[in-house]
Structures are given as structure tokens and as C-alpha cells.
Amino acid sequence: MIMDAFYSIISIVGALLLPLFFVGGIVGIIVYFVKHKNQSMTFNLRTFLNMYFYFMIFLIIITGVVGISLVIKSSFSYFWGVPFSYSMTSPVPQSSPTDYISGSTTIVKVNGVDSLCYDTKSIVIDGKNYCFDTETQKRDMITGATIVISMIFLLAFHVIGLMLNTKVQSAVIIKKVYLFISLGIYGIATVIILPMSVYMLFDYFFNTTDISSYSRSIPGAPLSVAIAVLPLWIYYLIRTIKIRES
Numbered sequence: 001m002i003m004d005a006f007y008s009i010i011s012i013v014g015a016l017l018l019p020l021f022f023v024g025g026i027v028g029i030i031v032y033f034v035k036h037k038n039q040s041m042t043f044n045l046r047t048f049l050n051m052y053f054y055f056m057i058f059l060i061i062i063t064g065v066v067g068i069s070l071v072i073k074s075s076f077s078y079f080w081g082v083p084f085s086y087s088m089t090s091p092v093p094q095s096s097p098t099d100y101i102s103g104s105t106t107i108v109k110v111n112g113v114d115s116l117c118y119d120t121k122s123i124v125i126d127g128k129n130y131c132f133d134t135e136t137q138k139r140d141m142i143t144g145a146t147i148v149i150s151m152i153f154l155l156a157f158h159v160i161g162l163m164l165n166t167k168v169q170s171a172v173i174i175k176k177v178y179l180f181i182s183l184g185i186y187g188i189a190t191v192i193i194l195p196m197s198v199y200m201l202f203d204y205f206f207n208t209t210d211i212s213s214y215s216r217s218i219p220g221a222p223l224s225v226a227i228a229v230l231p232l233w234i235y236y237l238i239r240t241i242k243i244r245e246s
């Protein structure tokens with residue numbers, strides 16, 4: 001339930017604010033050119049190419065955050081246990097021998113009764129049996145690492161292209177809009193995710209309910225996002241302050 005509320009908040013805020021920031025950025029560019037219409041401005045292919053580079057860098061970094069979060073989430077499960085990052089279920093008692101059993105179903109004895117883990121395997125934590133797909137950790141790690149490595153190459157390519165294409169008068173305003181949008185998005189994400197992560201972290205360690213209970217927090221996912229987003233918020237805040245002072 002806590003995770004559902006968390007993702008609901010993120011979805012609502014993202015749906016409301018992301019379009020607002022993009023529209024605000026476009027309006028900012030238009031206002032800038034209107035105010036400087038009497039000046040000699042070069043608004044040509046190089047300017048549009050500059051917009052493309054900043055837009056792609058923005059998307060690449062967001063995609064990279066997803067990859068980093070997956071790697072951190074999976075790493076948490078190896079260091080602090082599977083329940084820290086993933087939800088698990090309890091084995092279901094086999095009511096009759098005719099219960100459907102597929103090739104990926106695991107049969108485990110729980111208190112002397114045959115119980116089933118559908119499409120998962122049985123793992124033992126604190127002397128109790130739980131159902132969990134042990135391949136999930138590896139998939140998240142591999143997927144996250146693949147995304148991160150791919151985004152590093154794409155980011156380097158676009159940053160080099162941007163550096164070779166910044167000698168246009170409109171480059172400064174485009175850069176300011178990019179910094180403002182990035183600062184706003186990562187700042188809002190941090191404000192939402194960081195308190196939620198801290199709450200779920202404390203709940204995880206102090207909640208005495210069974211780890212398969214829906215009321216038990218799983219802090220690995222939000223905490224991994226917070227760790228990936230917080231440095232970006234600080235970075236863009238410093239960059240924005242510097243460009244404002246200059």
C-alpha cells in the first residue's frame with residue numbers, strides 16, 4: 001500500500017509538472033527572442049541543433065537515472081537482503097494434489113504441509129519460507145548496467161556535439177532554459193522521494209510485521225532513486241547559481 005501511494009504521488013506530480021516545465025521553457029525562449037528582436041540574432045540550423053543536443057542530453061540523463069536506480073536497487077538486495085528491495089509472497093498451501101503445477105512452480109514443505117510457489121522459487125529468510133524469483137536481482141543488475149553504459153556513450157557523443165556547436169548567440173538562453181527545467185524536475189523529485197525513502201527505511205527496520213505483508217515497506221526502490229537524483233539536483237543547483245551570477 002505504501003509503495004502504491006508512493007508511485008501514485010510520483011505519477012501525479014510528473015503528469016502535472018513535466019509538461020509545465022517544458023511549456024515554460026518554450027515560452028522563455030520565445031520571450032527572450034521577442035525582447036531582443038531589435039538585436040542581431042542568429043536563429044538558424046545551428047540554433048535548432050543546439051536545442052536538439054540539450055533535449056537529448058536531458059532525456060539521456062533521465063534514462064541514466066533509471067539504469068543507476070536499478071543497479072543500486074539490485075545491489076541493496078545483495079547487501080541487505082532481498083526484502084529490502086523486492087516484495088515476496090508466502091507459499092500457498094496445496095489444497096489438493098490436482099492443484100495446477102507448472103514447470104516453474106516450486107513445492108516446499110511448510111509446517112509439514114506441501115505448499116506452492118507459483119512461477120518463483122522458495123527462499124529461506126530467518127527460518128521462514130518465502131516465494132521469490134531469484135533471477136529478478138540479476139535481471140535488474142544487468143538491465144541497469146546496460147542502460148548506464150549505453151547512456152554514457154550517448155551522453156559523451158551529445159556533449160561533444162554541443163561543445164562544437166555552442167558558438168551561437170542563442171546558446172546562452174537555451175542553456176539557461178535547460179538548467180532551469182533540469183533543476184526544477186530533479187529538485188521536485190528529491191523533495192518527494194527523499195522523505196518517502198527515509199520514512200520507508202525506518203518503517204522497514206522497525207516494523208515487526210511479516211516481510212511478506214503488504215503493510216511492510218520496501219525501501220530499496222525509492223531509496224535507490226533518491227540516491228541517483230539527489231546529486232543531480234545539487235549539480236544543477238550549483239550550475240544555475242553560477243550562470244546566474246555570471
